[in-house]
Amino acid sequence: MPVCIGVLKEPAAEEARVALTPDVAAKFVELGATIAMQAGAGERSHFTDQSYKGVQLKSSEPDVLAAASVLLKVQPPTMAEIDGLPAGAVVVGFMQAHRELDMVRRLRDRRITSFAVELIPRISRAQSMDALSSQAAVAGYKAALLAANALDKFLPMLTTAAGTIRPAQVLVIGAGVAGLQAIATSRRLGAIVEAYDVRAATKEQIQSLGAKFVDTGVAAEGSGGYARELTEEEKAKQQAILNSHIAKADAVITTAAIPGRAAPRIISRAAVEAMGSGAVIVDLAAESGGNCELTVAGETVVTENGVKILGPRNLPSELARHASQMYARNLLNFLQPAIKNGELAIDWQDEVFAQSVLTHDGQVKHAGTAKLLAGT
Secondary structure, three states: OEEEEEOOOOOOOOOOOOOHHHHHHEEEEEEEEEEEEEEOOOOOHHHOOHOOOOEEOOHHHHHHHHHEEEEEOOOOOHHHHHOOOOOOOEEEEEEEEEEEHHHHHHHHHHOEEEEEEEEEEOOOHHHOOOHHHHHHHHHHHHHHHHHHHHHHOOOOOOOEEEEEOOOOEEEEOOHHHHHHHHHHHHHHHHOOOEOOOOHHHHHHHHHOOOOEOOOOOOOOOOOOOOOOOHHHHHHHHHHHHHHHHHOOOEEEOOOOOOOOOOOOEEHHHHHHHHHOOOEEEEEHHHOOOOOOOOOOOEEEEEOOOOEEOOOOOOOHHHHHHHHHHHHHHHHHHHHHHHEOOOEEEOOOOOOHHHHHHEOOOEEOOOOHHHHHHHOO
């Protein structure tokens, strides 16, 4: 029986992305899949129903869920969505299992197979499936624009009849995908850019983008492409050196995050108080607690000394068209090896599927999530 891929409108008011774009829908159809899509699902990403060819448009969410053998999501599925799926169906999306334990229980109890795209291993073969990286690139780009917009000065150097305007100084903390994109975008806008990451291996990447690497003498190479958590001594040494660079920056963009855990605190209240009036901090880790002590997720805080601290939520949604295109291609590349002659055939020996599965056959397969559930 041909696999039926279901796509819904994302119910969250702040989510404008869609899990399937017209070009990717056509690719799934070529693979022999059928597609059941809720009417208007792509509207907030500016993809009209008419742009989806070969897709069965359904007027209601229950109609899509009843037909779907694979449900593609951006945000974690709601309880109603899980309950509407037939037993044995598959869900693929950002699951955020450490924050959605009730959802995990429901997926397990309803014997739904779920894959968390954030668990896809960061190996060479899976780069085209890496949704964390694709969406981080969007966030890093947008963060640089937010910083430029919030500043009360130009980013580039300007030579005018009224004299020369010095370029703004931007400090990017964290040189993962988001940080590198923030560096590149700030450089394109003409700023002088410094960047720091605890992973010494990022030095060459930072310098290749025209930024100066801030060397604190602390290195923390971790596994899976992430940084390990620093010791208290390392944090103190790092903080002392970073504080001097933070104090002279016009804009600081922080991107440091540890998947499934609270964001590391890097910018203290004292460091903010040492910054100049009008300086800006854009904290991309706001949703997981913030890299800055004074960050409030979803809000802009203005301190007594005039520093603006932006705590944006879900930045990829603000560039929904391109973010959706990138994400939909990630999902296609993930699922394509499992679609044989139009039918779903998951190879559980494939490390990509084996490591990204969250629930299957009535069990929680991800060890970290199973441990969390056992402790509740």
